[in-house]
Amino acid sequence: MPDAQTKLYQVGTFAVGNRLLSPDERSVQAGIERSNTLTCGHRACQGCGEALGARYVLDAAMRATQGRLIAANATGCLEVFSTPYPESSWQLPWLHSLFGNAPAVATGIAAALKVKGRTDVRVIGQGGDGGTMDIGFACLSGMFERGDDVLYVCYDNEAYMNTGVQRSSATPPAARTATTKPVGDEPGNVFGQGKSAPLIAMAHEIPYVATATVADLHDLEAKVERAMELHGARYLHVFVPCPLGWGSAARDTIRIARLAKETGLFPVFEAEHGEITTVSKIRRPLPVEEYLRAQRRFAHLFGDPPRTDVISRIQARADRNIRRFGLLQDGGPS
Amino acid sequence: MDKPFAITLDVGTSLANKTGSWRTERPVYVDRLPPCNHACPAGENIQQWLYDAEEGGAGYERAWRRIMEDNPFPAVMGRVCYHPCETSCNRAQLDNAVGINSVERFLGDEAIREGWRIDVAAPSSGKRVLVVGAGPSGLSAAYRLARLGHDVTVRDAGPTPGGMMRFGIPTYRLTRDVLDAEIQRILDLGVTLHLNSKVTSILDAMQEGHFDAAFVAVGAHLGKRAYIPAGDAAKILDAISVLRSMEGEERPKLGRRVVVYGGGNTAMDVARTAKRLGAEEAVVVYRRTRDRMPARDLEVEEAEEEGVLIKWLSTIKQADGGRIVLERMELDETGFPQPTGELEELEVDSLVLALGQDTDLSLLDGVPEIEVDDGVVKVGPSMMTGYPGIFAGGDMVPAERTVTVAIGHGKKAARCIDAWLRGVAYEPAPKHELADFELLNTWYYADAPRSVQPQLELARRQSTFEEVTGGLEESTALYEARRCLSCGNCFSCDNCYGVCPDNAVIKLGKPGEPYAIDYDYCKGCGICAAECPCGAIAMVPETI
Numbered sequence: 030m031p032d033a034q035t036k037l038y039q040v041g042t043f044a045v046g047n048r049l050l051s052p053d054e055r056s057v058q059a060g061i062e063r064s065n066t067l068t069c070g071h072r073a074c075q076g077c078g079e080a081l082g083a084r085y086v087l088d089a090a091m092r093a094t095q096g097r098l099i100a101a102n103a104t105g106c107l108e109v110f111s112t113p114y115p116e117s118s119w120q121l122p123w124l125h126s127l128f129g130n131a132p133a134v135a136t137g138i139a140a141a142l143k144v145k146g147r148t149d150v151r152v153i154g155q156g157g158d159g160g161t162m163d164i165g166f167a168c169l170s171g172m173f174e175r176g177d178d179v180l181y182v183c184y185d186n187e188a189y190m191n192t193g194v195q196r197s198s199a200t201p202p203a204a205r206t207a208t209t210k211p212v213g214d215e216p217g218n219v220f221g222q223g224k225s226a227p228l229i230a231m232a233h234e235i236p237y238v239a240t241a242t243v244a245d246l247h248d249l250e251a252k253v254e255r256a257m258e259l260h261g262a263r264y265l266h267v268f269v270p271c272p273l274g275w276g277s278a279a280r281d282t283i284r285i286a287r288l289a290k291e292t293g294l295f296p297v298f299e300a301e302h303g304e305i306t307t308v309s310k311i312r313r314p315l316p317v318e319e320y321l322r323a324q325r326r327f328a329h330l331f332g333d334p335p336r337t338d339v340i341s342r343i344q345a346r347a348d349r350n351i352r353r354f355g356l357l358q359d360g361g362p363s
Numbered sequence: 364m365d366k367p368f369a370i371t372l373d374v375g376t377s378l379a380n381k382t383g384s385w386r387t388e389r390p391v392y393v394d395r396l397p398p399c400n401h402a403c404p405a406g407e408n409i410q411q412w413l414y415d416a417e418e419g420g421a422g423y424e425r426a427w428r429r430i431m432e433d434n435p436f437p438a439v440m441g442r443v444c445y446h447p448c449e450t451s452c453n454r455a456q457l458d459n460a461v462g463i464n465s466v467e468r469f470l471g472d473e474a475i476r477e478g479w480r481i482d483v484a485a486p487s488s489g490k491r492v493l494v495v496g497a498g499p500s501g502l503s504a505a506y507r508l509a510r511l512g513h514d515v516t517v518r519d520a521g522p523t524p525g526g527m528m529r530f531g532i533p534t535y536r537l538t539r540d541v542l543d544a545e546i547q548r549i550l551d552l553g554v555t556l557h558l559n560s561k562v563t564s565i566l567d568a569m570q571e572g573h574f575d576a577a578f579v580a581v582g583a584h585l586g587k588r589a590y591i592p593a594g595d596a597a598k599i600l601d602a603i604s605v606l607r608s609m610e611g612e613e614r615p616k617l618g619r620r621v622v623v624y625g626g627g628n629t630a631m632d633v634a635r636t637a638k639r640l641g642a643e644e645a646v647v648v649y650r651r652t653r654d655r656m657p658a659r660d661l662e663v664e665e666a667e668e669e670g671v672l673i674k675w676l677s678t679i680k681q682a683d684g685g686r687i688v689l690e691r692m693e694l695d696e697t698g699f700p701q702p703t704g705e706l707e708e709l710e711v712d713s714l715v716l717a718l719g720q721d722t723d724l725s726l727l728d729g730v731p732e733i734e735v736d737d738g739v740v741k742v743g744p745s746m747m748t749g750y751p752g753i754f755a756g757g758d759m760v761p762a763e764r765t766v767t768v769a770i771g772h773g774k775k776a777a778r779c780i781d782a783w784l785r786g787v788a789y790e791p792a793p794k795h796e797l798a799d800f801e802l803l804n805t806w807y808y809a810d811a812p813r814s815v816q817p818q819l820e821l822a823r824r825q826s827t828f829e830e831v832t833g834g835l836e837e838s839t840a841l842y843e844a845r846r847c848l849s850c851g852n853c854f855s856c857d858n859c860y861g862v863c864p865d866n867a868v869i870k871l872g873k874p875g876e877p878y879a880i881d882y883d884y885c886k887g888c889g890i891c892a893a894e895c896p897c898g899a900i901a902m903v904p905e906t907i
Binding site for chain 2: 043044045046047048049055056058059061065067068069070071072073075076077078080081084111114115116117118246272278279280281282283284287313
């Protein structure tokens, strides 16, 4: 699957493409025939991880469905930056209704297609972490338990970015947001709150649940392709750094996503019917500090004196993920 | 216009919104100088020929032809070059340096096996150039001058061409069939070669043969002597004569116990040769320590593996029939060896001096404006001596004395001679900025440790003159070529095209121009530059 390595090539499967790879080994993004489902001129910030993630996912889904795809979008950055009336950046049938009802709208589209006998057309629902995990969560859980034929994609940038970086249930502990100020004994977002949407999705025992990041394109595309091979409710959770909300350099978006995976803070795996089937191993293990230091939302941990106590609590979270999901290579780190 | 209630604008695509106006920095594709190319004394475009070789199949011939643009001896290079390219290779900081030298050898051998030829590239210029010395430098110059359309005559004092490649490098490092094949390819370009034809006066030779210019590269074939009090019966030889006589009818008789005095590569070559000739003991005596020894690490290691002993911090005080006296030395604060008075005796059958070589410059006697300093001839940046039209290179000019440096001299001199004959000055192309390791994003390179060249078994290395290091198999050579990181130059990995959140990289797919930035939409986020594996994109501030 995703981590098959072609060791002979300069860049193996890590880069987007390579002149030495056969075309079927290259990513969708390497081809000039890719759909560019989210095209130029959108108003996402410089270095937007969500814009990148959405194009990655939808272009792969477009290829997997031969272009027969409809998307329902929740309110959020992705909707706002792509469709300031009268412009649209979408190059597929795309529909926006409310903040909290994207899974239900997607369900409705799927039901209508079924009635019309259009089994060739597939449906994607998508939104940010706020629309998915907080506001639209009831609709999402309903979509899962009914087994509606929708792939729902959550682009997780760990806060409400569109409205000014307010905390969501995906915001990590200690992170500064507009509503979790870096003050007091426990600066930033508190420990012990929030939830894991992928694990909750797995609890519904739906056919397919996966996580991915914008740092590993081949893995992400393979997961979209796998999801489109299946029918019923499917869930894909994509980690998309936000330079504006996280206070990171625009150029570092992919690097930060890579660090989230390599430190163990964001476990990358896939599950079918509630059971984990594959886990992306850590290639070059790193302490969480490498990840935290690149973002101003954690800058208060590196003041004078630094909050080593808080940093080690975050490290403990990463270590727990590494144990729980078995993120290290066999025989330990290389 | 007729619009629905409360609607004032036409619907349309976001392509109307030129987000390029947000940009404060723009990404620009650049070519940087890879460290291998930078380090190559022969000026090979190593990265480019590795790039060609990476394709395998027809790519090998293209790669070989690319080497031949700069160096007519790929198979020789692949055996004797000390590969400074590998020493400077950025991949060494990731796992191991790319085995450039072994790939070059593969390509060189492939060319000989396949019989690939080179043609003269230019029409005849009508100019005649005399090359004195058929060593690496002279042949390199002759090759290039012939390809530029000049009428070239090479004269050499020896009975066979090759210079130090033949008379200085033992066969276990360079087989003679390979050397002969690569020299023959140069002669096939129409170069005239006169052997056993020592030039005693360069000016006379030029006048007699109506030559318009000359390149003098007579090498350094005179072994240096040191004063050692010696009795009549002492058998003292010089290293370069020993190595030269290996090419003759009769092999030198060195005896069972051989002592070599000196610490350079030649000392190692002689000691290893002595072992192969049947010496039970081959001892190298060197007055300083290993870290100060001029011999290459690889040569010392291989010599020690073959049983050559090295006496560090020792000088030879006296030599008598069958016996030498050594004195132990100590390094002073400046690192210079000082005698200690502690003596030791060794039984020897022959003592070989490997103390460096001098050059025979008598052919330049009487030529005005030629400057000789410390036994070598001074040349300008164009390799021209003080006398217009006479150029010099190789071991007889001040530089490191290696085959590769000599070949580089020949190439450079040929370019400058060509320019001089046409009445212009040779202008080298400006150098690009160096592609440092820090510019790379090494995440994208697969872990691929270096392949190892097969080595001849130790027992055979001690008794025969077979080649010690073997060549790579085709698949291994391909693997090795593909380990190249392509530092500083795009290799079409599609990363920039894939990672742009604004879809603002255009894939052109043209050779030499794989991509372009769409500045109408590029917001200048810099992800393409950050995620470029090889550092081929620079972010340049916009002028506002």
